[in-house]
Each structure stands twice: as structure tokens, then as C-alpha cells.
Amino acid sequence: MPEPVVSPEPLPTPFASELGSLADPGRHHAPLEIAGEDPRGLLDALRRMVLIRLCEQAIATLVGSGEVKCPCHLGVGQEAIAVGVVKHLTARDHVFSAHRSHAHFLALVDDPALLLHEVFGKATGSSRGMGGSQHLIAADKGFTGSNPIVGGVVPVAVGAALGNKMDRQGNVAVVFFGDGASEEGGLHECLNLAANFVLPLLFVCENNFYASQMDICLRQPSDRISRFAEAHHVPVRVVDGNDLVAVSHAAGELIAEARRSGRPGFLEATTYRWLGHVGHREDIDVGIKRKLDDLVQWKQRDPIARLRQALQTTGHLTPGAFAAMQQEIQARIDQEVAAARSAPYPDPAVLLDYVYCQGGS
Amino acid sequence: MDDPRKGTNYGEAILAAYEYLLATYPKVFTLGQGLWSPWYVGNSMTNLDKKFGQARVIDTPISELSTTGMAIGASLLGYRPIIVYPRMDFMILAMDQIVNQAAKWRHMLGGQSHAPVTFRSIINRGGEQGAQHSQALHAWFAHVPGLRVVMPYTVQDARDLLIAAVLCDDPVMYIDDRWLYGNVIDALPPVTELRLVDQRPEVRRVGKDVTLVAASFSVHLAMQAAAALEPEGIACEVIDLRVINPLDVAPVVASVAKTGRLCAIDGGWRTCGLAGEVIAAVVERLPVSVLQAPPRRLTLPDAPAPSSKPLEELYYTTVAQVAQTARELCAMRRVG
Known part of the structure; x- marks a missing residue:
């Protein structure tokens, strides 16, 4: 009898974390260090982060109840990156994002109406009801477009940066994407193009360690995405993405450099999403489950709580004022949810009318 | 040349x-x-x-x-x-x-x-x-x-x-x-x-017997075939599509209503191709009584392009094939 053929055990995916404490959910729980910061700027940032948090939670409730049906990729827990980057931008800059884009949109637009109406698919939404959660635009605020092909919008952002360079007005392009997008070849092409053509583009990688259900340790030999930017000679900053102050300083430096010299930059900000890849539940990710311990600990690295505590400890915010801020924002959200429910759907004619600018179909 | x-x-x-x-x-x-x-x-x-x-x-x-x-x-x-x-x-x-x-x-x-x-x-x-x-x-x-x-x-x-x-x-x-x-x-x-x-399709050659529809280089083939058929007494109408999306088939429909015969020529593959789309769009817009013959299409065969010269000669549509197809269509007439 011949020996049965036994396949050898597959080699484990070789993985080594290179992010140190930034990837450790047990670290960075303390209130932020805000000495020397402008408290008014921080209070405004806190307010925008609370707007994002409450709006995402409202959408989660609507998804859970079945009222909102389009796929919603929620960014609860990731608010500081959007707010910390966007505070350095003007409406003449060009911001692009991917499937998890609500935070970036709200940080720029600073009002929940257009997003809430859009997730209901109503003609009063940001994309006139044609986009849903995944295709957003607010051109007058600098939000140029988002869509859910992973990494797909990055080359478009490179083109906006080329346009900015040709315009010679000092405007910049910013593209938000996740760690998963670094596994698409296009991102590597884009890093090379931005470096080669010297384009004023800020790459912002929100590294939340998961691409859909897959842990980064099963996808890459390292968790440090910015190594790809270094390979293309693009200047890199790596920060705790749940630290509004750290994000803001790093983004501010890179954006100022892009405006001054036209050079690209790469910001890697570590964070964690509290909810599943898509939808309203924490445990929705299929396949390889996230570790519950990690989630519990990451919630201790809450970007909002850490900023709020710092502002309270230093006397710039009272618990009562924070509660009032939350109530005011919640009331605005509730008002727009009610308005969205009764708003009209798009006119059937636009199904064909929006295909081409003129004539056509 | x-x-x-x-x-x-x-x-x-x-x-x-x-x-x-x-x-x-x-x-x-x-x-x-x-x-x-x-x-x-x-x-x-x-x-x-x-x-x-x-x-x-x-x-x-x-x-x-x-x-x-x-x-x-x-x-x-x-x-x-x-x-x-x-x-x-x-x-x-x-x-x-x-x-x-x-x-x-x-x-x-x-x-x-x-x-x-x-x-x-x-x-x-x-x-x-x-x-x-x-x-x-x-x-x-x-x-x-x-x-x-x-x-x-x-x-x-x-x-x-x-x-x-x-x-x-x-x-x-x-x-x-x-x-x-x-x-x-x-x-x-x-x-x-x-x-x-x-921009609309253009009639590049007027004729009464058969409509040849194509775009780009395939129009070149159709025009040469039409010239070759003239001495035989076959008058081809050649339509150059110019814009294939959105596709305006109205001029093609009008031509086939006149000639009763249609041949679509395309330099792409056959399955789900431009020639099939033209034929479908024309047929669904005309009463069946108009057609004197079943429409025909000339396309690449459904195979990747070969390298070897003799296979390449088999692969690409020729003026002679277009002319022969037009002859065959013109030999047919609706009965009844």
C-alpha cells in the first residue's frame, strides 16, 4: 500500500506589527494633551465629531428598523480623522472618499440634512436621491465625490490634484481611503504618479485594521500602510487617528506643504470602527470575527470622550454645556429625519435624464 | 493607396x-x-x-x-x-x-x-x-x-x-x-x-437594392464592395454609423424600409456585438413584410486574433465577403 499523501500544514501568514502602541487597543485611553491649543477650535471640532457620531447612530437605527435600505458603511469611532483633516481645507479644495464617507462629508458640510435625505433616497438629498449612502457630493463645500469601488476614487483624486496644479491657486486635493485600498494596485500607481508629477495631494489612510471581515494580519505582512508611500518617496506622518490634536497637526503640516511646494503627502491614522463593515450591528462581519476584547478596549480610545474630558479638565467645557450641545444636534437630526421621511423621491424622468448632459437616451 | x-x-x-x-x-x-x-x-x-x-x-x-x-x-x-x-x-x-x-x-x-x-x-x-x-x-x-x-x-x-x-x-x-x-x-x-x-449616421452611398451598415474601417470595406457590385447592377446603400452609443438607428431603419435587405458589417466579435445590435434594432422597428431576405452580419469569428499569416487572412472580413453577402441577399425576394 502506498503511503497516503498528506498536504503539509499551510504556513501561517507572516505578520509583524510595525505600529507599536498605535495598533494596541489597550493604549492611548487618557484625555488628550491640549495645552497650547486653541480651545475654540477644539470646541468646534468636538461639535463636528458629535454631529458625525449622532448622525451615524441615527442612520444605524434607521438601518436597523429597515427604514433605510441602501448599504450604509458607518464610521462610528473614526470621527477625529475626518474633522482633524477637514479643518485645514477650504471650499476650493477637492475632497474624495470611498464607501465609509459620511464622516468626511459631514465634517465639511457641517449639517445632517443632505446626508439624511440621501440615505432615504429622496430628491432632496445631496445626490438628489441618485446616490444613497455610497455616492455623495457637496461640490460647493469641496466634497467632490465619494463612491464604493475600493481604491477607485484615488486615481480621480490624483487628477484633481493635477487640475489644482494647473490652476496655480494653491488648492489641494485630499483622498480618504482605508487600509484595504492599499491592496489594490491602483493606489501604488497613484503614489508613483503623485510623486513623479509633483502633485498637491494628501493621501489619508484610515487604518482600522479590517478590510470588510478580514484582519490585516491575514492580508499583509505588516500593519503599517505608510511603508508604501515611503517606497515612492512621498512624505509620511503616522498618528493615532483617535487623537484629534495629533491628526490635526500632522494633516495641517502636510496640507501646508502641499499648498506651498505642490508636493504630495501621506497621513496614516490608526483607528477602529465600532460597527461592522456595513450596517448597524457590531457583530455583523461575516467570516473571521473581530475580537470582542479589542472592540471593548478600542471604545476606551474614544476620540470624542478623550477630547471632551480634556476640555472639561481644563475648564473649557462643562458637562452641562456638552449635554446641551448633544441635545441641540440631536434635535436637528430628528428634525431632518422627519423631513426626509416626507420628502419626495426623484422624478422618474431623471432615470434617463441624468445619463448624459444633453440629449442621448 | x-x-x-x-x-x-x-x-x-x-x-x-x-x-x-x-x-x-x-x-x-x-x-x-x-x-x-x-x-x-x-x-x-x-x-x-x-x-x-x-x-x-x-x-x-x-x-x-x-x-x-x-x-x-x-x-x-x-x-x-x-x-x-x-x-x-x-x-x-x-x-x-x-x-x-x-x-x-x-x-x-x-x-x-x-x-x-x-x-x-x-x-x-x-x-x-x-x-x-x-x-x-x-x-x-x-x-x-x-x-x-x-x-x-x-x-x-x-x-x-x-x-x-x-x-x-x-x-x-x-x-x-x-x-x-x-x-x-x-x-x-x-x-x-x-x-x-x-451627430447622426450618414448615408455614404445611395442605393436601392441592399443596405450595408458599418462603422469605422468596416465602412471602408462596404464602400469598396459597393463599388465592385455597381457593374453587376447591384446598387448598395452604405450607412456610416459614426456614433455607436447612443445609437441612432432611424436612418438605418429608413434605408432598410426602402431596400428590404440589410447586411451589418463589424470589425468586432459576433456574440453580443455591434452588428447584432444593429440588426435587432432594425428588425424590431419594421413590419416583417418589409424584409425581402433575412438580415445578415459579417463579423470576426468568435476567436482571439491569430498571429500566423494564413490564419490572419481567414480571420478578418474581406471586401469579397461583403460583396458576396450582398449578392446573396439581392438574389432573395420575399415570397407571398
């Missing part, structure tokens, strides 16, 4: 379009591989970098996907980029940007933003180049709503439809064919800017 030193040939007409656009419109620029030594693109881009500068005639790294996105992104800011693919086969690497981004941008954002970008791709086949250097994929792109697809046949259209494509507010796929680069006209008239949305 005519002496290329006399008159203007198809490649020179494309060059004239670039020169007109770059001289007239500061927001126009062009990018692609090899543009600073453009031997890949025949005579269609000669010396543009020297005339208009390398900031507006941009030679790029070998990154079809991202350079395509770069053109789309610049177009969102009001620029009018022309991205060039010297061989259509390599454009497949940019499919996501063309189909997922440019073509859908306006629709999925509620008509509030649009991408006026021109993708200029070249069909470059024959000469034993084989499966990955020979493809004519226009039907793929014509399948995508939001993407206008233009295929010039005449020398003047080679210039004027490129200008119209770049001035159009929608993303446009402009496809030229290297097998047409030797076609010549005596003199190009001065440029008149055309609105792409107004």
Missing part, C-alpha cells in the same frame, strides 16, 4: 484636431504613454509636445488605470483632457476608471457633476500582432450607458469628431483605426465645430 504627400490623410486629420483644440482651448491637454516620442500613434501626434509644451502634452508612466483616473479627475475641475491609448488592448487595464467612474459619475451624483474627458483609443491590428495587440472592443464600451462612443470613418470625421468629442460635456470614447490612416482627401475644409449630440 493614394500618395500620402498629396492631400490630407486620416492620421494627419487627427493631428489637425489636436492642433486646433490645443491652440483654441487653454483647458485642453493630452496625456498617455509615448507622447514625447509618438511613433506608436502613426502620424497623428507628431511634434505636439514641441508645439504646445510638455506641460500640456504629457508622457506618462505605464499606469493605464491611474493615468485614466488622472484624466477623469482633471475633467471634474473643468479641464478637457484627451487620454490616449496607442493600442486598445492595454486600455482594458483602465476599465474600472472608464466604466465605474467616468461613465457613472454624473448619474450617481444626481446630475450635479460631470466628467468631460475623451478616451482616444486606437484599433491597431494585422501584421501578425496576435491576440493581445489586435482587439476592436468598441461594442463593450457602447454597452455602457453614460459613455458616448465615436468611430470616425472619413478623413474629415477623424478631425471633426475628435473636436466634437473633446467639446462634449460627457465622457467620450473616440476610436480610430490604423487601417484607415492611409485614406486621403484632397483638402480639409476649415474647422466647423460640431455638437456631438447632433
